[in-house]
Amino acid sequence: MAQSGTEERKTSTILAMDVARYSQLMGIDEEGTLKQLKACREIIETKVSEAKGRIFNTAGDAFMVEFSNTLSAVNAAIAIQKQISEHNQKIADASKRLYFRMGINLGDVMVDGDNLLGDGVNVAARLEGIAPPGGICISEIVHTTVQGKLECGFIDKGQQNLKNISYSVKAYYLDIKTGEIDPKKFKAPTAKSKTGMYIGGLVVASIAAILFIVNPFKEKVLDINNILVIPFENLGDKSRDNFVAGISNNIVNGLNRISKNLNVIGYGKVPENLKELANESNTKYLITGNVQEDRDQIRLVVNLLDGQNLSTIWNKTYDKNIQDNSIFAIQDSVVEDVIRELVGDGNVLAQDIAKNVVSSGTAIQSAAECINWVKVVHFKTMTRQSNQKARECLKVAIESDPNFVEAFTLYASELAWCYSLFQACNFDVLTEAFGVINKSLTLDNTDPQAYNIKASIHFFQKDWDRMYAASEKAIELGPNRSQVLGSLSQFYLWGGTCTRDEIVDTNAKRGTYYNGNCRWQKGVELALKAFQLDTVNIFPNENFPLAIHYIIAKKYNKTLEAMDAHPAPGFVWHDIYVGTALDGLGDETKAREYFDRTKSVLGTDNIDMWFNQFQFWNIHETYWPTFEPVLRKYGFS
Numbered sequence: 001m002a003q004s005g006t007e008e009r010k011t012s013t014i015l016a017m018d019v020a021r022y023s024q025l026m027g028i029d030e031e032g033t034l035k036q037l038k039a040c041r042e043i044i045e046t047k048v049s050e051a052k053g054r055i056f057n058t059a060g061d062a063f064m065v066e067f068s069n070t071l072s073a074v075n076a077a078i079a080i081q082k083q084i085s086e087h088n089q090k091i092a093d094a095s096k097r098l099y100f101r102m103g104i105n106l107g108d109v110m111v112d113g114d115n116l117l118g119d120g121v122n123v124a125a126r127l128e129g130i131a132p133p134g135g136i137c138i139s140e141i142v143h144t145t146v147q148g149k150l151e152c153g154f155i156d157k158g159q160q161n162l163k164n165i166s167y168s169v170k171a172y173y174l175d176i177k178t179g180e181i182d183p184k185k186f187k188a189p190t191a192k193s194k195t196g197m198y199i200g201g202l203v204v205a206s207i208a209a210i211l212f213i214v215n216p217f218k219e220k221v222l223d224i225n226n227i228l229v230i231p232f233e234n235l236g237d238k239s240r241d242n243f244v245a246g247i248s249n250n251i252v253n254g255l256n257r258i259s260k261n262l263n264v265i266g267y268g269k270v271p272e273n274l275k276e277l278a279n280e281s282n283t284k285y286l287i288t289g290n291v292q293e294d295r296d297q298i299r300l301v302v303n304l305l306d307g308q309n310l311s312t313i314w315n316k317t318y319d320k321n322i323q324d325n326s327i328f329a330i331q332d333s334v335v336e337d338v339i340r341e342l343v344g345d346g347n348v349l350a351q352d353i354a355k356n357v358v359s360s361g362t363a364i365q366s367a368a369e370c371i372n373w374v375k376v377v378h379f380k381t382m383t384r385q386s387n388q389k390a391r392e393c394l395k396v397a398i399e400s401d402p403n404f405v406e407a408f409t410l411y412a413s414e415l416a417w418c419y420s421l422f423q424a425c426n427f428d429v430l431t432e433a434f435g436v437i438n439k440s441l442t443l444d445n446t447d448p449q450a451y452n453i454k455a456s457i458h459f460f461q462k463d464w465d466r467m468y469a470a471s472e473k474a475i476e477l478g479p480n481r482s483q484v485l486g487s488l489s490q491f492y493l494w495g496g497t498c499t500r501d502e503i504v505d506t507n508a509k510r511g512t513y514y515n516g517n518c519r520w521q522k523g524v525e526l527a528l529k530a531f532q533l534d535t536v537n538i539f540p541n542e543n544f545p546l547a548i549h550y551i552i553a554k555k556y557n558k559t560l561e562a563m564d565a566h567p568a569p570g571f572v573w574h575d576i577y578v579g580t581a582l583d584g585l586g587d588e589t590k591a592r593e594y595f596d597r598t599k600s601v602l603g604t605d606n607i608d609m610w611f612n613q614f615q616f617w618n619i620h621e622t623y624w625p626t627f628e629p630v631l632r633k634y635g636f637s
Contacts, residue, residue, distance in 0.1 A: 008111040011282055012066050013073040013142070014124035015053070017044075017080075017102040019061035020133035029096060036091070036098050037061055043083045050557055051076035056116050061098075064125075066116060068532075070106050070145045071564050074174075077102050077136050078152070081178040085134065099134040099179045103127030106141050108282035119279055126162035127171060132186035134179015140170040141280040144268060149567050152176050155183055159273065167275050226283040227264045228307075230271070233290040244291045246371060247300070250406075251287060263480060263533065278307030286310075296321055370397050374410055384422040390414045398436075405447070408440035413453045420460055423616075433457050448478030452487050459491045462618065464517050467495055475526075486530035486541025492523030493545045494619050503622040506553040524549055531565070547577040548619075552626060556584040572598050576610075580630050595634035607636040 019025070019040075025033045048055055048065055051072045057064040067073035081100065088097040105127060107120030123139060131137035138146075143154060153175040159168040173183040229252050234244040252266040271277045278286060289302040300318040305311065370393035394411035397404055415433035418425035434457050440450045451474035458467035471488045478484045498518035505512070513521040523545060530542035543566045550558040559581035568574040579594030599605045610631055614620040 009108060009118075009282075010111065011107065012068065012109050012116065012120060013070045013104065013106045014109070014116070014121050015063075015065040015067065015073050015077055015102060015104050016121075016124040016128040017063050017065075017077075017100045018128060020099045020101050022061040022098075025096075025098070032096055033098070036096065039087060040084055040098055040100070043087065044080055047076050047080045047083065051079075052557065052561060056114055064116070064121065066109075069561060069565055070104075070142055071149055072561050073104055074136075074138065074142065074146050074150065075564060077104060078150075078174065078176060081134060081136065081176065085178040094180075097180075101128050101131040101133055102136040103129070103131055103138075104136065104142050105139045105280065106145065107139075107280040123162065123165060123169060123280070126165055127160075127169070130157075130160060130162070130171065132173065132179055132181045132183050134177075134181070135183045135186065136174040136176070138172050138174065139276075139280060140172070140271065140273070141277060143170075143172045144271075149564075150174075167279065168273060169276055170272055226281065227285045227287065228277070228281060228283040229264065229266045229287045230274075230289075231267065231269060232288070233270065235290050236293040247291065248287075248289070274305070275307075275310055278310075283307045370394060371406060371410065374414075384424050387414055387418055387422050387424065391418060398439075403443060405440055405443045408436055408443065409447065409450050409453060412437035412440060412450075412457075416453060416456050416460070420456070420616075427460075430457050430460055446477060448474040448476075448481055448484045451477065452484045455488060455491055459495050459618075464496050467491055468519070480533060482530045482533035483541060485526045486534065486543075486545075489523045489527035489530060489542050489545045492519045492526060493549060494523075494617055494622075496520075498622055500622050500625060504552055506549075520549075531562075544573060544577070547581075548623060551577065551580055551584070552623065554584060556581040570597065570601055572601055575601075576627065576631070579634065580627060583630055583633070592634055595631070595636075599635070605636050607631055610636060 019037070022033075044063060045055065051067065052069075053065045053067045053073065053076055055063055055065050065073075065076075067076070081102070084098070084100060088099075091097050103124045103126065105120055105124035107123060108118060109116040109120040110118040127137040127139060137157070138154075147154070155173040155175050157171040157173060160171045161168050173186070175183060177183070229248050232244050232248045234241055249266055252264050265281075267277070274286060274288075277283070284307050286305040286307050287302065288305060289300065291301075292299045298318075298320050300320070301315070302318075303312055303315050370390075374390045374394065391411065391414045394407055394414060397407040398411055401407070412433045415425070415429050415436065419427065419429050419433075434454075437450055437454050437457065440447070441454070444450070451470045455467050455470035455474060458464075458470060471491055474484050474488060496517040496519060498513070498520055502513060502518050503520060508521070510521065513519055527542040527546045527549075531546065534542070543562045546562040547559045550556065550562065559577060563574060563578050563581075575594040575598045579591045579598070582588075582591035582594065602609065607628070610627070611620060611624060614624045614627070
């Protein structure tokens, strides 16, 4: 029976698993196999619960699990395989051991009561079918999300033609040996459908229902609010890589600036299969492009593709003389044309867009190189040295072009960070930062990021009324900007004059702490929304306020989940949050590792240093009483 167009849809990470050779094992020793399956089920249910997942369907030896966070799903899968492997070692007869195959995919699903259906489920089930016994197979979009965040490596299995999936899927095995076969030596088989459950989450389904769910000729309708900007390709001199990366970044920023309901994401790398990426991310529109440079001439080719079938909706080539034209003016015109196409394609965008992009550019190449270096290099390293270099080149940029909006916004941000994050500038620098951000807002008063930075300056000045006013304006202009909401969540949680009793009142009725000078509940809501919007964990802004809130609420597993989404081992705030959560869970051995590393990084075990940091962030009266005894327990004095 076909589903109606009003079905609820969402993006989820799906873990599919079953036992390899289960039917064969049941035929040999039914009682013994069921006994081992029961033991494995207990392991699975425990680890899924710890990772805040949800088992939404089972059938004999098979389980389908939903996670809201991709990294949590992969970590849970690894934990399950490791514990089942340990359990297997206790079984003397190796022929009676159970080995689970697992597949993980991030994609669009349809909600049917407690069940989930659709492409996101189907792909996970088919990936499970080609996984080695005791192994884990993930899709490319999952690999992109968790790469660099796991201790294990990956084995690239290339494009896979999965049964009843109308497009090829690039797959990876996790390089862990928890089964009877080394994943490096395992050859992916042709996937076979095991039950109707894998196809659509149904244990028993009619032939008509199965055909509807997996019919390769029936395309799903992709979300017209989603736009994915693929990194532009540099077809010229590699020294221009930062410049080229900056072009696609600025297109993302421009689209986000003018539309409140668009979900525009800059993808981290050029994928091998655009169609697969569009389906997995439920994205209707893809923006691709390339840049060529010859002496003073630059050619910029931009394509707007339909994610449904990769047909070209719009294409344009720009030939410009770099000396005569601002590259940012080119970007502005590109964004205007893209928006015009989206307006013509859907009423949702037509109602939402009120005006064209506010043009803001620079006429000199050195300023453009500075902006791109800040966004592409500095934002990834975030060191005191890179902050100094960013401030130096941005100051030159605004002096060279007094109408360069983005340079003013970034410069104000770096000045504020110099005082707060890097603590390399004195308090007076905030006055300079305030003047710079006001200049930016004079040039463009519609940028939520500028109001976000203004709110951060007021936070450190402890001017709570102005901080809240700037924050509310940022939310009004960018209610779906994950970077903005995540950053603002910190100010609502830590700013104001909340008392200790108010902060620990974590079960208070919604709206209790939403107004006045204590608005921590709104901070949590902003962080949760940012966490949901930031589906590929690009920005860490919301993770830290969520982590500390969960520590206060004694929801230590949620603290670990927030930190696992954006792990930063060696960053002292990350390590004391994780260490405190592990202590709360009773794992003192692992907790000590994090606190010892903090001492090593800081070069001191002086507890007064930590109190000063809590005081600096306005949380010495509210959060310090929770952390002080834990820090003392692990050797700070």
